Amino acid sequence: MNTKQDSLMELEEDTQKGKYLTFNLGKEVFGIEIRYVTEIIGIQPISAVPEVPDYVKGIINLRGKIIPLIDVRLKFKKEAVDYNDRTCIIVIDIDNISVGLIVDQVAEVLNIEDEDIVPPPEYRTGFQNKYIKSIGRVEESVKLILDCNKLLSEDEMEMVEQAVQ
Amino acid sequence: MAGRTLEPMLEMYLFESSQLLEQLEEILLRSEKTSRMSEDDINETFRIMHTIKGSSSMMMFSNLANLAHHIEDLFFHIRENKPASLDYSMVCDLVLIALDFFRNENLRIESGEDSDTPEGALVDRIASYLQQITGRAAGDDTATALYSQHPPRDQKFYVRQEKQELVQINWFRGFIQFDEGCEMENVRAFTVVHGIKEQCEQMYHYPEDLFENQECSQFIAQEGFLMAFSTRLTKEQVEAQLQEALFVKSILLNDLDETGFTEAVKELERRSKPVEEAGVDSGNSSFVSEQENTEMETIQDTVKSLKQSMITVNINKLDRLMDLVGEIVITESMVIRNPDLAGLQLDNFSKSARQLRKLTDDLQDVVMSIRMLPIGPTFHKMQRIVRDMARKINKEVDLKILGEETEVDKNIIDHLGDPLMHLIRNAMDHGIEEPEDRKSKGKPTKGNITLEASNTGGDVLIRIMDDGRGLDRKKLIEKARLKGLITKNDDEISDEEAYNLILLPGFSTKDAVTEFSGRGVGMDVVKSNIEKVGGSISIDSSLGAGTTINIKIPLTLAIVDGMQVNTGKSLYTIPTVAIRESFKAVEKNLIKDTDDNEMIMIRGNCYPIVRLHRHFGVTPKTDSLLEGIMIMVENDGKAVCLFADELLGEQQVVVKPLPGYLVRYPVKTSGIGGCTILGDGSISLIIDVTGIIYRTIQGGSV
DSSP states (O other), rough: HHHHHHHHHHHHHHHHEEEEEEEEEEEEEEEEEGGGGGEEEEOOOOOOOSOTTTTEEEEETTEEEEEEEEEEEHHHOOOOOOOOTTTTEEEEEEETEEEEEEESSEEEEEEOOOEEEEESSSOOOOSGGGGGEEEEEETTTEEEEEHHHHHTTHHHHHHHHHHHH | GGGGGGGHHHEEEEHHHHHHHHHHHHHHHHHHHOOOOOOHHHHHHHHHHHHHHHHHHHHHHHHHHHHHHHHHHHHHHHHHOOOOSSHHHHHHHHHHHHHHHHHHHHHHHTTOOOOOOOOHHHHHHHHHHHHHHHHHHOOOOHHHHTTTOOGEEESOOOOOOOTTTSSOOEEEEEEEEEEEOOOOHHHHHHHHHHHHHHTTTEEESEEEEETTTTTTHHHHHOEEEEEEEEEEHHHHHHHHHHHHHHTTTEEEEEOOHHHHHHHHHHHHHHHOOHHHHHTTTHHHHHHOOHHHHHHHHHHHHHHHHHHHHHOOOOOHHHHHHHHHHHHHHHHHHHHTTTTGGTTOOHHHHHHHHHHHHHHHHHHHHHHHHHHHSSSSSHHHHHHHHHHHHHHHHEEEEEEEEEEETTTHHHEEEEEEEEHHHHHHIIIIIIOOOOHHHHTTTTSSSSSSEEEEEEETTTTEEEEEEESSOOOOOHHHHHHHTTOOOOOOOOEEOOOOHHGGGGGGGGOOSSOOOSSSSSSOOOHHHHHHHHHTOOEEEEEEETTTTEEEEEEEEEEEEEEEEEEEEEEEEEEEEEEEEEEEEEEOOOOGGEEEEOOOOEEEEEEEEEEEEHHHHHHHHOOOOOOOOOTSEEEEEEEETTTEEEEEEEEEEEEEEOOBBOOOGGGTTTGGGGTEEEEEEOSSSEEEEEEEEEHHHHHITTOOOO
């Protein structure tokens, strides 16, 4: 039975391999591996939660499940914009922790072959480089592929930084 | 063996043996106290060890089987010879050590490791003790002969000659069917054989190769299990013993005479061709004749009525059920408070709605009651700790248990074991004095610890009382000052505050660190554990006379009655139990101190004001204390007034934990205990009144 399940899982992973959901933040286009994505919903009324960093906007009720929201703009230290009807929440699930990412707008699901993906440059540009896992080339444009794990776990470092400031 | 890889079988094994071990521990502690073992106790111990031996060897845990086998030998000797001068505490000691060994191994098995800890040393101890007492009982060779018996799984036929002439021997032909779908029929059959063969002179069964042959499980499921045996037991005894086995659907027991027995044995031997063949021509290998069938049905009925009407349910299913009931409660208020209905005159609807409300309330109560367990077993586990510690630190202590039938939610019970253990250890180590000390103080040398549970409405109160030396207020304060945990003047500190100092991290009054306590961790862990399940802890003591620790825990965590309030756009739920009153503030009662701390005077008492909007950092609709609403909340005799925009009404809410991602932030300590979804789908944050009061009043000043 286990082996059957495993092979099913493998199959599922296979179909999801090489697929990325892309979204926009201002002019940049980001991608996340599709296997992390649970669903995409429009912006909803958010309940604020005390004592959290500004990029954690609060929690929402997704059909009985309570999900915290991260504003990716704020997380990347970009300027905040008002939410509009194009604003989307991408719900991702990593190791059974569900989080919603607030993004300007969702673009499309893309196939990016492994050979079109290159590691990010070593140097730190002005932009928050540490969340970028790799860079994907699709035709003439470039998609920045996010490291979802880092997106959720890097916080402790940041909290220390904040404390120092 | 294939059984090793079968999860359900392993699970069953662990479940069964943990229950048996618990049972055994109870017997041992009881008999140690009275320093005698009744015949029933001895038999029970024997039976338990026997079952464990059987199932362990079945699961190929040979070390466990071997150990159980030796304990079984010991008790066989005790049962058969009834030695007059038996040192029961010694026996209990040995078996308790073995018990821990079993528990440890079971834990390892549970976590997926192999159980391979060598049991040799322990077996030697038991064996040498057995030899010692057999020596004392002088020249009883049956026991020693038995002692050298091999582990049972190597044998198929059990013939024991030594005792044949002692009592009249009865011959039986037994036919057993197991419950459909109980699985592992071969294992079950083996357990049955194993259970009875010790009392049998001769034992034959079919299918014969219970383990070597995989098909035989299926065969037993379809056809049943046949055995023939001779024993000194009477028919009633045999029947009783067989019925003890798990999942037995029916037992058919025929009296035979000696010739009948030989024939039956022959019949069995005839059948002992490979089972596959027998399985194919099941037409003539079916054991049961028509007449026997009817007879069997009557027995079946009696067996059924004897079985307890209990089932074991996976806790996950209960959690799921609980969730669903929670969703129903939410949905119910979604329907009944639907905005579409606002302002309509709906008599019939309201009637039905009330009915629905009543039913969901009932449903909720039932589901809650399913999850309720008596606190007794958790308390009884403490007996063992008291016993072990009393020996190690040479103190005599009696543990009294009161109110063990008090029921508490399963989730909460799971969190109670550790704190209770800590507290009991503390009471024994720090509280109860040395026997000589006690004597000189005019107390009985034997110390008393009382563990008491009682139900007080919405809460369960657990008290741990000892009659030891009590807490020394002066010493506590001195120590706290030394560690810089306290800044107030001595006389500003109330007794209660002083006693509560021991709950602070890193605080230990004991100078020497012992195996059990004194490291200064512990009490703060106890406190945080208790608070994790929404409880509170307080300490009362009088120097020289003893200490009482009061733990207040909620009956259940899942559903609370709450008052909805809002501040700006945020909704908050305040548990109704914590609310004393709500009112509009009047200008003349408002006070501000020099640090701009706001307070309010009510009936001569002054209470601090907590503005929820400031506390939680949201923008309120109104900033004026006179416009919004004040809600006085109370916990542990301390009260504060919360200031919110408006009251929205009272409602039952289902508590949901905050999402996992937020755990890394100090949301909890800011005074949010959880969250809930309201009828319209919006989220309300549940205020942790204890947390807010703690933050406001104590504010880290102690």
